Each structure stands twice: as C-alpha cells, then as structure tokens.
Amino acid sequence: MKKFMVLALVIAALAVAGAAWAGPVQGVTDTEIRIGQWGPQTGPAALWGAVARGTGVYFDLLNAEGGINGRKIKYYLRDDGYNPNRTKAIAKELWEQEKIWGFACGVGTSPGMAVMPYIIKNNIPWVGMATGSPHWTQPPKKTIFGVYPLYPDEAQILTAYAIDTMKKKKIAFFYQNDDYGKGGLEGCLRELKKRGMKLAADVPVEVGETDLASHVMKLKKSGADAVIMWVYPKHAAIMLGTSAKLGYRPQWMACSTLSDVALMFKITKGLWKDTIFGNFAELPDSTNKLMLKYHRAQQKYAPKERWGVFFYAGFGFVEPMVEGIKRAGKDLSVDNFVKAMETLKDFQGIMGPITYSAERRQGIKQVFLAKCVPGIVMVKGKKVTYGKGKRLSGWLKID
C-alpha cells in the first residue's frame, strides 16, 4: 500500500510541477485556466450530477472556440456521491494538489456547506452553486457568486401569478418538510400577507413518505383551487396520481426544481399536463440562439446525454463565471476577477438576467413561468406523446 501511496504522490507531484512556477496566480498560466467542480455522479442525488457534466461540455465548446482570452480551460470533475466529507476532500485535493484557480457550480446544500469555510479562508472564486439555498449569498462573501434564484422569491412569483393572472382565490402549499420546502412556503406566505390573504392549507411531506392519500384529503377539504408544490419529483408524481384517483383537480403549480418537464410528464403518466411551473433557464426546445448552439455542442461532445434542464443548467450556471473571466482580461488575480464580476449588470445567457455589485452576490432574482402541454414526437415510426413547456411569461421579478 505504501508503494501505491508513493506512486500516487509522485504522479501528483509531476502533475503539478509545471504549474508551480507558472505565475503569481494559482491555476492560471498563459495558456490554461484550471477549474474544478464536485457533483454527485453516484448515490442518492446522482440525477442532478448532469449539471457537472454539462459544465464539462460547455468548457469543451469554449476550448474549441479558442478558450477565454487565449486560455483554454482545464476542467476537473470529481464525484462526491453527495457525501460532504468527500466533497471536502475533493475541494482540498483540487485546490492543494491540482492547484486549480476556482470552483464552478457544485450540487447540493450539505456538500457546499462543508466546503464553504475552506473556500472563504483560501479566497477561492466559486460561482454558480446549483442550489437555491440562501447560505451562499446572505450575507455576501467576497469570492462567492450565486446564480440560482432563491426559493422564497420564486414562490412569491408563482403565488402572485396564481392570484393576479389566473384569478385563483384559495391557494394551498404542499412542501417538503425541510429548508428547501420551507423556503418556498416562506415566499408564498409573504406574498399572501402583502395582499391580506390567508393560505388555504399548508401540507408538509417527509422525505420518506410514500402514501399521500391523507395529504390529498387535507388539500381537498381546504377547497383550494390552486396548489403550489415544493417537493421532490417523486412526491409530485405520487401527489398528482393520488389526487386524480380521489377526484381532486386543482391548478397544480410547481417549483423550478420540478421544471424538467419531459421527465415529470413521463413519471406522472401525462398528469403533469397543464401544470404551471417556474423556470430558471430556457425551455429545452427554446429557439434562443445560445440554446441552439449549446444543443449542438451537446450533440457533438456528449451525444448520449439527454437534453434536459439539469444538463444544460451546467452551461448556464457558469456563464457568468466565464463572462467575469473574459472581462477580467489577462490579469486573473482574484481581486481583479471579483471586480470584473461586479460589473455584470443584467447579463443574460440562457438563464435570467444576472446582476452583481459590491453588496450583491445573488445573481438571478427572476424566473419565468411555463405550462406543460403535450407534444408529439415520432419514434421508430410510432407517435409518442411527451411533455413540453409552453412559455407563459417573460422573466418575472419580485421587488
């Protein structure tokens, strides 16, 4: 075992030897920027690991176009299996052994929380964590830039839409009983309070529950005509299935974590139709120029990947980082990069408009709403129905 250890050390030493004299800024040479990301490729959250692979394809695309300011990106993707102690090991390994310059995205609140103090202490740039938790940007930290819109903001937007546009009178909230779900609930209550309204019912669900009949009964009894969901895909699917059986058909509304519309349509066997959901990024079939370009990159570099929202979110979460690096120019010192990031004002890629300033580290405050409609696609000469999103609004914001 010792031999292997020595061998590994030698390999690691050789790998970083070139970098050690490269310049005063760690992870940057005249031709290269090293960027790392952790993301669950295995374990309970592996589905979201697509984000980290999307980022890789985005960097492939940028490198093929000549890189940023003449520098190619060297990308390090590590699987942490959603296990914080591995995330921390990965962060240390990438920073201390591979000598990376900064971190991109990173899925999950617990893994991120385990490494945040380390990142702050070492003054490492970190942009676009793939979670809507407020920890990252409240209070603001110098080198940490959030992208994902916060859950309370999004819930407020959905609530306002239900009342103003859809003329719903009784809103109920169905949420996962943790910080994710409670974040949504908080936003919904805030919006209702502003209008002097009351929530028809708030129904929490625990992660482990599988029978939601009593939850449906509670919602049905409340007489709510719109139900906002802040849960995992599994619970949303069970909820819609059980409600259909029990003859309860309100207007369903959902958080952007449920915005993978094709997937939701499939696992609800079509019940997802007409559900209104928040979106932090363009729809998969969007004709946005960047989206088309990214889609072509996916077909070229990762043809087996599904073109779902969590995959191309891996592009979108790092767009501001890339823009910041571009604007910082040749000198990529952390201070210079932070200054460049703070000049981003309504910068837009495939996600909502992103603004940073000296006091603001939360990039996006907007979401847009879409509705699930059935689409038809030909597979091997057979018509197959799938779920697609129909855009209902522009980027909406709560002040």
Add this chain to the structure above:
Amino acid sequence: MDMKRDYYEDIRLLDSGPQVFWMIALLAALAVFPFLVGSYHIYTVNLMAINVIVALGLNLLVGYTGQISLGHAGFFAIGAYSTLALMQHLGLPFVIALPVAGLISAGFGFLLGLPALRLEGPYLAIATLGFGLTITQILGRLDFLGGHMGLQSPKLFIFGGLIDSDAGRYAVIMPVCVALAWGMRNLAKTRVGRAFVAIRDSDIAAECIGVNLTYYKTLAFAVSAFYTGIGGGLMAFVLGFISPHTFNIMVSIMFLAMVVVGGLGSILGSVMGALLITWLQQELARIGELPYLGPVLTELSQQVFTLSGLPNVQYVVFGLIMVLIIIFEPLGLYGFWIRTKIYWRTWPF
C-alpha cells in the same frame, strides 16, 4: 512461535522487544508526520484516524463479541451532534464535550444492546439498520440541532488555544486515536475481552462458565458506541459542518467493510481496514488520471455503463478489491499480515 508460558505473558500489551521497538518507531513517525506533508494529506490522515477509531469500536462488537451492526452511522451522528450541541447550547469546552458525547452515544449503545439480547444474525442486522436510519430521520426534525439544514461547527479551542488548521486538528485527533487503540488492546487482553470472545464462540457455553450475557452483550454495544461517538465528535470538526445527510446508510456499510476487510477480531486489522478503505475512497476518484489505464477506463465506462461514466468504474474497482481480499484472505488484511510474518520468520525454508 508465539509460545505463552504463563498467564502474565499472555496479558502483556506488547509481546516482544521488536514489537516495543516498532511501536515506538510508529509513534515517532506519527509525531513528525504533519511537519513533512501538505495539508491535504494531513486531512486524509485525520479521516483515516477517525475511521480507525470507529473501526476499533465496531470490531469490538462484530469481531470480538460476534454481534452485527449496520447502524453505526447512527452512533457516529449522535457523537457528532452531541459534541456540537454540548458546546453550543451548554457552553462546555471541547475537552469535556467530546467524552460526554461519547458517553451519550454509549448510552444509546446500551439501549440498542437490550433488544440485541434476543436477536441474532440477520435479525440483529435489520434492527441496527433501522436504528441508523431512524437517527438521521429524527435529527432532521430537531430544529435546535439544525434540522435538515445541519449545524456549523463552532471554533475549536483546546485549553484556550484556537485550532483551525489540519495540522492542529491532527494534533488533537491522533493522540485520541492512539489512546483509544491502546485502550482497546488493553480491553481485549483482559477478563472482559475474553468474555466477549467467549460469547462470540458460543453464547450458551459462555453462560455456562459464568459469563453474564446480559451484562457483556450490552457492554459490548456501549463500548462500541462510545468509540464511534468519539469518532463522530472529532469528525464534526474535521468537516466543520454536519447535517443528517452526512450520516447516511453508506457510511454504516463502509464501517462494516473496514472491519471485515481489515480482519475480524483484530486491532491491527481494524487499523489496516480503516486505512485501506479511506484511502481507496479518496484515491479511486482520480482513477481517470492514471497514465494509460485512466483513458481506457473512461472510454470503457462511457461505452458500457451509464453516462456518469467513471464513478461507476470507481465503484466496480472498489467492490472488486473488497471481494478479492475476502476470497483470497478470509481473515482480511490481518490474515495477510500474519502470513507475511510467518513467511519471513521461517525464511528461507
């Protein structure tokens, strides 16, 4: 070879001169280690030391006493959360909070030991598995412990000195690890240790010769939980943040793997198993960067396995190593060590 001529020779902690020598050499090496390597390697060794502590505790239960546990992540969590809660809510210093957390964990171990008196084998495995899962569910709902949000560790002060580097934490963890290993060696050599082994070999026979089953089985659970709780308390500071997700079922399974792969009923085995598995978990993540082999494996995994690619290979290799060790050396790494020792002792014959 290992001839014992009287009782006192049998209970001696170190059997021979060379053993004393190597023990001193090892301690010296551990003392100078943090001065020689970077912070990442110290962090790895800190994780290893914590896993050694847990593996020692679990081995006492599984290897010595013959009880099984798939719920040690639960004790690990109790240790971690108790340490932080005692420090934050009661303002206790770390040096008191850690052992108290160990005792709280031991208390839960005792409680779990009670049903274990009537359960054996697979039934006990299920009961302990349930315990491990329940603990994380409960922790997720206790708001004063951070709920699903988790808890940030407070600053670590030892006798007034702030510790916030990996080397500093090493200086706290390693002595605890060495002391607990020493304690375990002691325990295994005494009357209590022999009672555990007697229970493992045949609990009915053990009871016939006067071993109090109720007492010793629950004691084994309590001591095992104590070790694991101490490990958890230290882990809270190595990570700096804990949440219920940190203590999932995979953690319990990895602990069991450490003990089985290292060698059941052996202290050296616990140590070796913990070292190997911690190291594999960390280093296999970089398998794609091995020269020649890496690109081949990456390509293979993308063709044959799912899209996430390499991490699959990582788990396949991990599993393969486990299986090979168990097939070729049922006694685990410890058995391998014994064979090597005998080979060299009788060399060149």
